[in-house]
Amino acid sequence: MFTGLSAFPLTPVTARGVDEKGFSHILSRLTDARVDSMGILGSTGSYAYLTREQRKRVATLAKQHAGNIPVMVCVGAVSTDAILHLAEDAQAAGANALLLPVVSYQPLRDEEVFSLFETVTRHASVPVCIYDNPGTTHFTFTDELHGRLSSLEGVRSVKIPGVPDSPAAAIERVNALRQHLRPGVTIGISGDAYAGLGLNAGCEVWYSVCGGLFPEMAKQITEAAAANDRQRVTALTTRLEPLWSLFRKHGGSIRVIAAAAGVLGLTDMDCLPRPLQPLSAGDIADIAHVISTLELK
Amino acid sequence: MFTGLSAFPLTPVTARGVDEKGFSHILSRLTDARVDSMGILGSTGSYAYLTREQRKRVATLAKQHAGNIPVMVCVGAVSTDAILHLAEDAQAAGANALLLPVVSYQPLRDEEVFSLFETVTRHASVPVCIYDNPGTTHFTFTDELHGRLSSLEGVRSVKIPGVPDSPAAAIERVNALRQHLRPGVTIGISGDAYAGLGLNAGCEVWYSVCGGLFPEMAKQITEAAAANDRQRVTALTTRLEPLWSLFRKHGGSIRVIAAAAGVLGLTDMDCLPRPLQPLSAGDIADIAHVISTLELK
Numbered sequence: 291m292f293t294g295l296s297a298f299p300l301t302p303v304t305a306r307g308v309d310e311k312g313f314s315h316i317l318s319r320l321t322d323a324r325v326d327s328m329g330i331l332g333s334t335g336s337y338a339y340l341t342r343e344q345r346k347r348v349a350t351l352a353k354q355h356a357g358n359i360p361v362m363v364c365v366g367a368v369s370t371d372a373i374l375h376l377a378e379d380a381q382a383a384g385a386n387a388l389l390l391p392v393v394s395y396q397p398l399r400d401e402e403v404f405s406l407f408e409t410v411t412r413h414a415s416v417p418v419c420i421y422d423n424p425g426t427t428h429f430t431f432t433d434e435l436h437g438r439l440s441s442l443e444g445v446r447s448v449k450i451p452g453v454p455d456s457p458a459a460a461i462e463r464v465n466a467l468r469q470h471l472r473p474g475v476t477i478g479i480s481g482d483a484y485a486g487l488g489l490n491a492g493c494e495v496w497y498s499v500c501g502g503l504f505p506e507m508a509k510q511i512t513e514a515a516a517a518n519d520r521q522r523v524t525a526l527t528t529r530l531e532p533l534w535s536l537f538r539k540h541g542g543s544i545r546v547i548a549a550a551a552g553v554l555g556l557t558d559m560d561c562l563p564r565p566l567q568p569l570s571a572g573d574i575a576d577i578a579h580v581i582s583t584l585e586l587k
Numbered sequence: 588m589f590t591g592l593s594a595f596p597l598t599p600v601t602a603r604g605v606d607e608k609g610f611s612h613i614l615s616r617l618t619d620a621r622v623d624s625m626g627i628l629g630s631t632g633s634y635a636y637l638t639r640e641q642r643k644r645v646a647t648l649a650k651q652h653a654g655n656i657p658v659m660v661c662v663g664a665v666s667t668d669a670i671l672h673l674a675e676d677a678q679a680a681g682a683n684a685l686l687l688p689v690v691s692y693q694p695l696r697d698e699e700v701f702s703l704f705e706t707v708t709r710h711a712s713v714p715v716c717i718y719d720n721p722g723t724t725h726f727t728f729t730d731e732l733h734g735r736l737s738s739l740e741g742v743r744s745v746k747i748p749g750v751p752d753s754p755a756a757a758i759e760r761v762n763a764l765r766q767h768l769r770p771g772v773t774i775g776i777s778g779d780a781y782a783g784l785g786l787n788a789g790c791e792v793w794y795s796v797c798g799g800l801f802p803e804m805a806k807q808i809t810e811a812a813a814a815n816d817r818q819r820v821t822a823l824t825t826r827l828e829p830l831w832s833l834f835r836k837h838g839g840s841i842r843v844i845a846a847a848a849g850v851l852g853l854t855d856m857d858c859l860p861r862p863l864q865p866l867s868a869g870d871i872a873d874i875a876h877v878i879s880t881l882e883l884k
Binding site (some may be wrong): 338339340343357368370371372384393394395397398401402403405406409425426451507541544545563564565566567569 | 629635636638665667668694696699700706725752839841860861862863
């Protein structure tokens with residue numbers, strides 16, 4: 291399941307809690323598009339803002355909708371105990387894999403992170419994907435640590451936060467990481483703006499935020515990558531530059547994707563968990579314009 | 588209560604959960620020394636690693652021990668809902684004040700942070716201290732934001748993460764911040780290595796990690812500051828340089844304070860919540876040596 295398009299949907303949240311109807315609307319788009327897998331409760335899925343009970347419910351809903359599409363559930367938390375409870379819940383809900391970020395409060399040492407993954411993979415009966423996202427978790431992985439973690443039998447993929455800006459440097463980066471990994475452990479590109487560079491550099495999977503809302507478009511890109519059509523990957527991802535520009539402008543993807551879900555009528559216009567707030571009306575109008583211009587649907 | 592020595596004790600945690608006996612031993616030292624207030628469940632108090640139930644229990648234990656010493660309880664969490672529940676719990680346990688850090692996952696905007704404080708102070712019936720700790724929370728306050736927050740009636744103190752390294756620059760820093768604050772809102776120095784500089788620059792309170800374990804020593808320092816004896820403040824804090832050096836070496840105070848609590852026989856030698864791990868035997872021996880040399884007790 292750690293290849294192709296892994297779509298990371300938003301979890302819409304209102305003052306009344308998780309918007310289950312809006313979430314179902316979003317999930318239906320993913321099943322209709324036959325994404326290769328779903329990444330539930332990722333960063334855009336607001337795992338960090340939800341209670342254990344809410345996270346269990348969201349995982350259950352996702353499995354109910356997913357049919358035979360594999361579902362990966364993020365089990366990130368600050369404490370090891372919390373992570374183990376979340377992993378139990380996710381597996382009880384039917385998760386096919388776990389996504390494990392290193393959420394830190396006190397800065398962590400590599401040995402502490404290794405022990406964490408060792409503990410989680412020992413307890414889990416489904417495979418684990420390493421979630422490398424320093425922008426939100428503030429933990430920076432070395433390639434050596436990725437290599438050590440990939441030696442754990444349960445670890446099957448690494449979700450990387452991006453690649454350098456040129457095709458040659460991106461290839462060098464992916465190859466350098468791969469030399470450290472156990473054979474068979476896939477590398478997934480994340481940070482949607484890097485998708486084209488990452489896929490063309492040999493990443494086997496796109497852990498995709500915009501694929502969580504616009505799966506048809508994202509699937510065209512991963513299918514072009516699977517067909518080794520680098521030119522088409524570049525053309526399709528370059529075309530989306532106005533979307534990446536919005537992500538940059540608004541300090542990441544979540545506020546833009548939440549606004550887009552509202553624009554599409556899938557959720558309320560205000561669907562972010564507090565303290566996060568929706569963008570201004572003017573910013574939302576810009577997003578609607580980009581959606582229309584790029585013919586995203 | 589936002590003046591003098593506010594002692595921030597460790598919350599010892601073992602594989603069985605919060606070590607209530609060890610915590611009581613630590614609290615007794617604070618009541619014996621008649622600290623001016625206690626800051627429970629701060630960063631060294633491992634709030635970020637404990638469940639809502641554990642945090643409620645720790646706050647209750649602290650109030651049971653504290654007698655008439657005011658108790659401030661940290662209610663930090665990623666989501667506003669969680670913070671409001673924690674604030675209810677803390678107040679139900681008898682907290683005299685709330686300490687509110689800006690724990691971020693998605694980077695927050697100033698407006699979102701202002702709304703968070705507005706919401707919490709509106710719901711709370713006890714005063715709130717702003718917890719400015721970019722090293723763990725990754726949110727950076729501007730002085731303007733501190734000023735806006737201090738205009739909220741419930742906000743009564745700001746816990747700052749340190750001051751510049753020279754006495755003149757420290758005074759300039761504290762004065763610059765104070766110009767933004769509503770009169771009567773105190774400034775508290777944090778980051779123990781900056782205590783002397785901060786107190787001599789006019790901070791009215793020391794939010795002190797080492798005061799949470801060695802309150803007699805810390806109280807000598809805040810008493811010297813209250814008596815305007817700057818030379819004595821400098822002498823007493825400079826003497827502790829070997830302790831600050833250990834904090835720097837071990838990436839912060841928590842692992843050192845946890846080791847010291849073990850060395851003093853107050854807790855198990857391993858009293859940190861996973862994924863945090865205790866220091867090595869060699870590092871602990873160094874810490875024991877510093878405790879002995881500085882005659883900390």
